[in-house]
Amino acid sequence: MAIILLGALLTVAGVVYMAGAALRRGRLSDPAPVVPDRPMPNLAxxxxxxxxxxxxxxxxxxxxxxxxxxxxxxxxxxxxxxALF
Structure with a gap:
């Protein structure tokens, strides 16, 4: 039973970590940050x-x-x- 709980906890923690990592990179609705060497992004x-x-x-x-x-x-x-054992 402990193995199942640990497996479920690690799976959910991995999904939460990846979602948090994507959100920490910046707002998803803003255009990409302007880099001096690159041109301004072409927006709709x-x-x-x-x-x-x-x-x-x-x-x-x-x-x-x-x-x-x-x-x-x-x-x-x-x-x-x-599940196997």
């Missing part, structure tokens, strides 16, 4: 918008999300292990 409408054209998929990167993915993987392994 001027000003802050919910639909920037080129925000990028940086929140899906493995380098930022590996702790959350590791927690989820260990949690899922524990849940599968408890």
């Amino acid at each position: 409408t001027p000003g802050p918008t919910l639909e920037p054209r080129r925000r990028g998929l940086g929140f899906l990167g493995l380098s930022q999300n590996w702790p959350g993915l590791l927690m989820m993987g260990i949690g899922l392994a524990l849940l599968l292990l408890s």
